[in-house]
Structure formats: structure tokens, C-alpha cells
Amino acid sequence: MATTSSKTPPRKPAPVKKTPAKPAVQTAKPAKPVEVPVLRKKELIERVVVRSGVKKKDAKPAIEAMLAVLGEALAAGEDLNLQPLGKVMVKKTKELPNAKMMVCRIRQRNAEGDSKVVKVPT
Template identity: 60%
Template sequence: MARATTKSTAAKPRARTTTPKTTTAKTPAVRRASANPAAEAPKHVVISETTPVSDELELRKAELIEMVVERSDVKKRYAKPVVEAALEILAEALADGRELNLKPLGKVKVNRLKQLSNARILTCRVRQTPMGENDANDPLAEAAE
């Protein structure tokens, strides 16, 4: 028996590329005519950069538990239920639309919530303070001696 083969004519989607947004910064010194033509060229300033999304940057629960064990010097059998319980509490709070203010993670605010048949999509904004800056009002901050 001969097998009939079919050829798909559907076009493959093109890869989506993003380019950084740039703006031209013009100063009064640049607008003036000068003898140096290089000084007249507008300077481009990068406003925001795009970061590629990769699986290598993804932090999984098993890796998080290992990192907690390393930092806290607690046995894995004690750390695992605590980390899992904390993740469940955070997930429930975000699902309820609550804001989280957890230092050093930062302030997490749910902007949009969309319920699908098999998932819930949360669009969140995270605001972090720069690492290493201790807040004087933080009750858990270490006192300077």
C-alpha cells in the first residue's frame, strides 16, 4: 500500500525580536555650529534594555530549597516543608489580590488578574530597593555598633 503524504503549507511564525529603545539627547552645545563635525552628531542614550528570557535564569523550587539549606545551615528535611509552606502562603496572597511588602524581595502589587479554565494569570509589579541599603525604620535591621 502506498502512503499518501501531505505537506503543510502553514507558514511558521517568525521569531520576535526586540530592540532597545533609544532617545536622542540634544544639548545647547550640540546645537551650535562648531568646527568639529563629530561634536554635532546627536548622542544616543539607552533608556531601557531588554533582557532575554532563558531557562537558565529560572529558579526552581528544588534549587531554592538547596540555597536555603546552604545559607541557613539547617537540614534539608527541616527546610523543605518551611519553604513549601511559605510559597503556598505567598501564592494564596497573590491569588487574593493582596499586595506583598517583603524585604528584601520588595513590594509586589498585582496589576491584573485573569482567570482561565486551566490557570490563573497574574500580572504583577515588583519594586525593590537597591541591595545593601538598610532602612533605618526597619525593625529587623542590625544596629550599628
């Protein structure tokens, strides 16, 4: 009996289907807090003294009185129109246990040479 060997060529492995790699889950990194410069009353008084040339002992009571008047006006809900600071409008107020929170909007005019006329097409 003659056996014929029927050798079959070795099978190639089936191609592996490559699925696109899933992007790694990125967790939201907390945003770095932006440091906003704060002008305190002491620095305000110093800047006013430098700009006006008035003695500090004369400027301090006037500046403190002005800040008190502005605070009272805002607390009463009044809008302020104080150029070149701008127009300060109280939009929302909320009474808190130990304070009053106000949301304000300030509108400043452009500096004198920076004013631009914008033409709107009609």
C-alpha cells in the first residue's frame, strides 16, 4: 500500500485586524489660577501722591473719604459716571450673611487718539 503523502503547505496565520488604538483618557487638569494684580488702598494713596505731588498726609484723608462715598453710592444701587474711570453700573446684588455682593459692569471710553469709528454695513 502506497500512501501518498499529501503535505499541505503550512497555513499562514490569519491577519490580525488592527483596531485603532483608543486615545488615552485625558483627565481635565485644573486650570492654573491667573494672578490678577490687586491695587490696595496703600498703593492707591502712594500712586496718587506721586501723580499729584500732594503730601501724603493731605491726600490720604481725601482718598479715604472718596472711597467711602463711592462705596455708599454703590451700596445704594447708584450707577457711577466718573470719567476717566468710566461708567460703573450695578447689575446684580446679593445679600450674604456678612457682606453684600454686587456684580458691576464698567464701561470705559477709548483713550483720546484710540477712538475708532466703525462703519456698519446697512
